[in-house]
Amino acid sequence: MAEDLIHRYATAEDVAKAVADAFVAFTTECIKQTETCVVAISGGTTPNALFELLNTEEYRKKVDWENIYFLWVDERFVPHSDPDNNFHRAKERLFGNLGCSCHFYPVPTNNGTVEEAAAAYEKEVRTVLNACEKTELDLVLLGLGDDGHTASLFPKSSVLQEQDHIVVAVKDGKVWNRVTMTFPLLTSAKHVWFTVVGDSKAAALARVFRQRRDYADESWQDRIGRVLPGAVLTQDTVEWYVDEAASAGN
Template sequence: MNKRVEVLANVPSLVQRALELILSQMHTAISQRGKFTIALSGGSTPKPLYEAIAKQQLPWDKIHVFWGDERYVPPNHADSNELMARCAWLNHVHIPTNNVHAVPTLSGNPAVDAAKYEEHLQTFFQTTSGEFPSLDVVLLGMGDDAHTASLFPHTAALKVSDRLITVGNKDDNQRITFTYPFINAARNVIFLAAGANKRPALAQVFAPVADDFTYPSRLIKPQGELVWLLDAAAAAELNP
């Protein structure tokens, strides 16, 4: 695993650096493979990043957007990660409808919709059951409990290693999430973490020894490159 940590002065600087990395990987992917695949995260930190991407002149027909996790709510719900990304980015550019691969959340059964999303991914990447395709970029955040995507401490989703997609759970609110082995198949994983409230979790995630099931972000060890982008407040007590 090729891991590096970059500390930026503040959130705007972090967003600008994330934009640079994503555009670089986009250029490489399109030149080498003819398309670029990215999985988005929810939360407040990536919103200005999505707004910045929307202002770029890009080959939208070659860009495919997925979500690393989604709350189990309708796509027009205020808590929807899809809605946030559409409002900040996707509604403002000429990206083909078929290039936006949203998580299904309307069957009434999260397990059914998780299986449906997995089947969609297998069809898109032309893989079979048991194979883990490689997205070009998986964008992740980290909660102050060290969760990432919807992989929360001491939940059943952390033990799923034979599927791409599973059901996550936070305080009995179900979600649909990438599994950690699917994230780890990515060519590039970019974590965005900002704020002093992230310091205790980061200390454990970066510690030589700690429990992966208590600090799930420790499970993210991609076959490609892992980049942690931290603002100065988050990194203040860290020796990565």
């Protein structure tokens, strides 16, 4: 049965610091054990704050950048130069400022179609995992939308049922076409951390926690379509980093 380990903090800034500290400790231990660490990151408020923290002198020197491989959980199908592109935001806050060897693999959204970008990124993800001699992601950092979506897996989306591909195009999400990792890949990840901050997320978080309790004995495949996407994952332990505003009443 999956267990939810909930870390509560007063503010969003406290959440970002806690995740930064945990990230340093986790990646250090993972590299010690397996020589590399493959991390899938998402966009959003807390990841952006995390990137800014990791770019400070205090944290930059603690991270073994050369042995971490960064992938993107999902991406909006807009060019890397677009401010709405998740990689664009991450590059501004972290990856464009690192003066050392760092492995990062953004979704190729500058050319072609969203379907072509998804197909290319699926190959990229498999290549990175093979190069690190791994079959699963070591760590996935996820957020939660106010509608209960995670990654770019939205309620009632046709891609929720995807079983054959680990990365797909999303054309029925919000605002943009997107590329996203799918549940077959996310559910196989060794570790999953959610970061959820702000009172706008409180209702969705409460519903997700309730559904995770109600469907605790169900497989992730059986949960799809019966719960919000944020309640699907079934790792032995799923960690939640939340602030007081988001966790009010939970």
